[in-house]
Amino acid sequence: MMLQDLKTSIEVGEAVARAAEKHRAVVIASSDWTHYEPQEEAQSKDKQAIEAALQMDEKKFQEIIEERSVSACGYGPVTAMIHAAKLYGAKSGNLLSYQTSGDVTGDKRAVVGYAAALFEK
Numbered sequence: 390m391m392l393q394d395l396k397t398s399i400e401v402g403e404a405v406a407r408a409a410e411k412h413r414a415v416v417i418a419s420s421d422w423t424h425y426e427p428q429e430e431a432q433s434k435d436k437q438a439i440e441a442a443l444q445m446d447e448k449k450f451q452e453i454i455e456e457r458s459v460s461a462c463g464y465g466p467v468t469a470m471i472h473a474a475k476l477y478g479a480k481s482g483n484l485l486s487y488q489t490s491g492d493v494t495g496d497k498r499a500v501v502g503y504a505a506a507l508f509e510k
Contacts, residue, residue, distance in 0.1 A: 393465025395451050401465070402447075402472025409473065418470035420463025422502030428491045434459045435487065435502040443482035443506060445471050474508035482508040 390401065409416055422438065423431035434457045441450040447468050454464045461467070474482075485505040491497035 398468035402469035406473040406476040428497035
C-alpha cells in the first residue's frame with residue numbers, strides 16, 4: 390500500500406469491509422514492526438503502537454507510528470484492517486503473540502518485531 394496516511398487507510402478499510410461483507414470473508418493485514426533497532430527500543434516502540442491497534446484507535450495508532458518513528462512497513466494495511474473490523478462491530482483486539490527476531494536468533498542488537506492479533510466481535 391503506497392499511500393498509508395490515515396485518510397487513505399480508512400478509505401481502504403471501508404472498501405474492504407464492503408467487499409468482505411458480501412462474501413463473509415476474513416480480513417488479514419500483515420506488517421513487520423520495528424526494524425533493526427536494539428531489542429529494548431524495538432519492544433518499547435512496538436508495544437505502544439500495538440496497544441493503540443488493540444484499542445482500535447486508528448488515529449492514535451498512526452500518531453504513535455509517526456511520533457516514535459516506528460518503522461513498521463505496513464502500518465496502512467493495519468490501519469485499514471482496524472477500521473474494517475470496527476465496521477464489522479469489533480470493539481477491541483487481542484494480542485496473540487509478540488516476538489522479535491532476537492528472540493529466535495539470540496542477537497538482540499538489531500531486531501525486527503513481529504506481532505499477531507485477533508479482532509473479532
